[in-house]
Amino acid sequence: MTAAGTPPGKAWSGRFTQGADPAAEAFTASLSFDRRLWPYDLVGSAAWARALARAKLITAEELERLQAGLEAVRSELEAGTFPFRRELEDIHMNVERRLIELAGPVGGKLHTGRSRNDQIALDERLYLREIIDHVDGGLVDVERALVAQAERHREAPMPGYTHLQRAQPVLLAHHLLAYVFMLERDRARFRDCRARVNVMPLGAAALAGAAFAIDREALARDLRFDGPSPNSMDAVADRDYLLEFLADAAILGMHCSRLAADLTLWATAEFGFVEFSDAFATGSSIMPQKKNPDVAELIRGKTGRLYGNLTAALTTMKGLPLTYNSDMQEDKEPLFDTVDTLEAILRVLPPMLGSLTFRTERMRDAAGAHYSTATDLADYLVRQGLPFREAHEVVGRAVRHAMSRGRELGDLPLEELRQFSPLIGGDVYAALTVEASLRARAVLGGTAPDAVREQLAQAKARLARGPGA
Numbered sequence: 001m002t003a004a005g006t007p008p009g010k011a012w013s014g015r016f017t018q019g020a021d022p023a024a025e026a027f028t029a030s031l032s033f034d035r036r037l038w039p040y041d042l043v044g045s046a047a048w049a050r051a052l053a054r055a056k057l058i059t060a061e062e063l064e065r066l067q068a069g070l071e072a073v074r075s076e077l078e079a080g081t082f083p084f085r086r087e088l089e090d091i092h093m094n095v096e097r098r099l100i101e102l103a104g105p106v107g108g109k110l111h112t113g114r115s116r117n118d119q120i121a122l123d124e125r126l127y128l129r130e131i132i133d134h135v136d137g138g139l140v141d142v143e144r145a146l147v148a149q150a151e152r153h154r155e156a157p158m159p160g161y162t163h164l165q166r167a168q169p170v171l172l173a174h175h176l177l178a179y180v181f182m183l184e185r186d187r188a189r190f191r192d193c194r195a196r197v198n199v200m201p202l203g204a205a206a207l208a209g210a211a212f213a214i215d216r217e218a219l220a221r222d223l224r225f226d227g228p229s230p231n232s233m234d235a236v237a238d239r240d241y242l243l244e245f246l247a248d249a250a251i252l253g254m255h256c257s258r259l260a261a262d263l264t265l266w267a268t269a270e271f272g273f274v275e276f277s278d279a280f281a282t283g284s285s286i287m288p289q290k291k292n293p294d295v296a297e298l299i300r301g302k303t304g305r306l307y308g309n310l311t312a313a314l315t316t317m318k319g320l321p322l323t324y325n326s327d328m329q330e331d332k333e334p335l336f337d338t339v340d341t342l343e344a345i346l347r348v349l350p351p352m353l354g355s356l357t358f359r360t361e362r363m364r365d366a367a368g369a370h371y372s373t374a375t376d377l378a379d380y381l382v383r384q385g386l387p388f389r390e391a392h393e394v395v396g397r398a399v400r401h402a403m404s405r406g407r408e409l410g411d412l413p414l415e416e417l418r419q420f421s422p423l424i425g426g427d428v429y430a431a432l433t434v435e436a437s438l439r440a441r442a443v444l445g446g447t448a449p450d451a452v453r454e455q456l457a458q459a460k461a462r463l464a465r466g467p468g469a
Contacts, residue, residue, distance in 0.1 A: 025086075025087060025089075026086070028089065028326070029086050029087075029089050029090070030089065030090045030091075030329050030332065031084060031086055031088070031089065031090055031091060031094065032086075033332050033333050033336060034090050034091045034120075034332055035084065035091045035094075036336065037091050037120075037123040037124070037127055038077050038091050038095065039074075039077075040122070040123040040124075040126035040127045041091055041092060041095055041119070041123050042070055042073065042074050042077075042095065043126060043223070044119065044122045044123060044126065044202060044223070045070055045095065045099075045110060046066075046067060046070050047202070047219060047222045047223050048110065048114055048202060048219075049063055049066040049067060049070070049110055050063065050222060051202075051203075051214050051215065051218070051219045051222070052109070052110070052112060052113070052212075052214075054215055054218060055212055055213050055214055055215065057109075057112055057113070057212055058106070058109055058112075062106045062109065065103050065104070065106050066099070066103060066106060066107065066109075066110055068103065069099045069102045069103025069106075069107055070099060072102045072103075073095055073098050073099055073102065076098070082094075082098065083098065085097070090116070090120075091123075092116050092119050092120070092123075093116075096110065096111060112212065113203075113205060113210035113211060113212040113214060114202070114205060114210070115204075115205045115206035115207075115236070117204070117205070117206050117207065117236040117323070117324040118201045118202050118203065118204040118205055118206075118232075118235060118236055119202070121201040121202075121204075121235060121236055121238070122200070122201055122202045122223075124241075124242060124331075124332075124335070125197050125198070125199070125200075125201065125225075125241065126223070128194075128197045128241065128242065128245055128335075129194060129197050129198060131245075131339050132190050132191075132193060132194045132197065132245070133194075133467065133468065134343065135190055135249075135252075135342060135343075135346065136187055136190060136191070136467045136468060137467040138342075138343065138346030138347070139183050139186060139187050139190075139252075139346065140187075140463060140466065140467045141346065141349075141350040142183060142256075142346060142349050142350050142353070143180050143183050143184070143459065143463055144350070144463055145349070145350040145351075145353035145354045146176050146177070146179055146180050146183075146353060147176075147177075147180060147456065147459050147460060147463065148354065149176055149353060149354070149356065149358070150172070150173035150176040150177050150180075150452075150456060150459075151173070151456060153171075153172040153173055153176075153358055153360060154171070154173045154449070154452065154453065154456070155171070155173075155449060156171060156172040156173070156358065156360040156363060156364065157169050157170070157171060157172070157363065157364050157367040157368075157434050157435075157438060158170060158171070158172045158175065158273065158360075158363035158364070158366065158367050159363070159366045159367050159369075159370075159372060160175070160447070166366070166369070166370045166372055167372070168372055168373075168375055168437065169367040169368065169372055169373070169434045169437045169438055169447075170367075170438070170447040171438060171447050171449065171452050172358060172360065172363060173452050173455075173456065174447040174452050174455070175262075177452065177455050177456065177459060179255065179258075179259050180459045181455075181459070182255045183252075183255060184459075184462060186248065186251065186252040186255060189248040189251065189252075190245075190248050190252075193241065193244045193245050193248050195226070196240065196241050196244060197241045197245070198224075198225050198226045199225060199226065199227065199228070199229050199241075200216070200219060200220040200223055200225035200227065200228045200229065201228075201229045201235035201236065201238075202216070202219055202223075202228075203216040203219060203228060203232075204229060204232035204233075204235035204236050205232065206236070206323075206324070207232060207233050207236050207237075207322075207323040207324065208232055208233075209232040216228035233322055233323045236323045236324045237320070237322045237323040237324060239313070239317055239328060239331055242313065242331055242335055243310070243313055243314060243317065245335070245338075246306075246309055246310040246313055246334065246335065246338055247310055249306050249309075249310075249338045249341075249342050250303075250306045250307050250309075250310045252306075252342065253302065253303035253306035253307070253341075253342070253345070254303060256299050256300075256303065256345055256349065257299065257300040257303040259299075260296040260297065260299040260300040261300055263276075263293065263296050263356070264293045264296050264297060264300070267293050267296075271366075272359055272362050273358065273359055273362060273363050273366075274356050274357065274358050274359065275356070275357045275359065276291070276293050276295075276296070276352075276355070276356065277352075277355035277356070277357070278291075279351075279355060280293075280295045280296075280348075280351070280352040280355055281293055281294065281295070282294040295348055295352055296352070299345050299348070299349065302341050302344070302345060305337060305338070305341050306338055306341060306342070308334075309334035309335070309337055309338045310334075310338075312330070312334045313330075313331055313334045313335070316328070316330045316331060317331075364434070367434050368408075368433070368434040369408070371399050371402065371403075371408065371409060372434070372437070373409065373410070373431075373432045373433070373434070373436075373437045374395050374398075374399050374409060375395075375437075376431050376432055376436065376437045376440065377391075377395045377398065377409060377428065377431070377432060378391040378392050378394075378395045379391075379431075379440065380424070380428055380431045381394060381395070381421060381423055381424070384423040385423070386421065386423055391421075394420045394421045395420075397420055398412075398417060398420045401416070401419075401420070409432055410429055410432040410433070414426055414428075
């Protein structure tokens with residue numbers, strides 16, 4: 001105990017005459033999860049030491065000793081020999097106490113003008129800035145795997161679906177590229193998020209700003225931020241950047257889940273469009289014949305975690321008065337779980353996609369079945385001068401007639417088709433093939449082979465710029 005009877009170790013112990021209850025101490029400690037922020041805490045502390053030196057609050061010699069002490073702390077943390085102490089509550093106080101032990105009393109000067117409130121906001125922003133760059137690299141890898149499969153199957157038709165019912169023929173490449181352009185929007189969202197992450201809160205102190213002449217502009221440049229936060233209260237109360245990251249991650253998870261849902265559906269015997277590699281499937285403990293797409297299913301399932309983490313963080317923040325409240329300590333576990341989940345998905349998805357075997361013949365057969373070119377017959381009639389709404393009615397009756405006879409439209413004799421419209425001629429059959437249906441949709445962004453080639457070229461051009469572009 002200190003002379004005043006307070007427990008040693010707490011940064012705030014001077015005000016108190018009684019030590020923390022052990023249950024309360026365990027309940028309020030965040031070290032178990034915020035310790036992963038130590039690299040960013042050290043970077044921020046080193047920059048703060050330089051800012052203190054520029055403000056003449058420490059000497060050049062003291063700066064040198066602080067820098068050496070921080071490097072010694074880093075060495076211990078990297079080697080796994082750092083003596084973490086739970087009673088010091090969090091990573092910030094653990095680093096500071098060890099710095100004082102290694103560098104001497106000068107270590108106690110490092111926190112001059114700084115609060116854990118602006119310190120944690122800085123650590124999170126430094127961490128997220130790096131994570132967003134990792135996510136962007138992972139997204140590029142997923143897109144490249146999709147583009148490679150699309151390139152491989154550029155001419156392969158398949159059924160397109162609405163309401164999970166066969167709708168019109170499309171190219172497999174067109175379907176796969178839909179996900180590439182979804183992921184491009186994800187990349188753009190994360191880039192936008194990074195711009196709002198890249199604002200420097202240090203110097204805001206607890207809430208009112210540092211009471212010393214800290215050059216925050218120079219500090220922001222030192223830490224490669226776009227600039228300092230304009231309002232000290234907002235700087236320590238803000239977690240929008242974290243919420244935005246979690247929201248972007250949830251949307252990305254939704255896209256990955258939809259891709260996984262397509263693939264798991266296509267892998268069923270009922271579809272038979274794709275086969276998963278043995279390396280990305282599992283078996284059954286009771287049914288020897290089973291091959292289960294567990295990796296894809298777990299990608300789909302983990303999206304629920306991403307949604308839950310966003311909801312948890314939003315709920316934590318929704319009723320907090322300005323500025324900092326201990327509730328905000330609860331932002332880290334959802335953040336870290338989302339980061340770990342995203343990185344796991346982005347690590348496994350590219351090789352899984354690259355290993356898929358598409359059964360293109362089965363897809364081709366399905367593409368022309370179940371009246372998938374009915375719209376092409378309506379379009380044919382439109383080209384003969386019939387208003388589309390009338391053409392739609394004519395073709396609907398023709399489909400009903402064909403269904404009653406168990407035949408496709410293209411298998412009906414011309415005289416039967418002409419019962420529904422005298423505008424139908426012998427050239428109608430050329431319009432009812434899968435290939436003709438595909439070629440007809442040559443509009444920009446459509447499923448015609450030329451349009452899909454253009455989409456492939458566009459996707460490859462974007463990917464050639466690499467992560468961060």
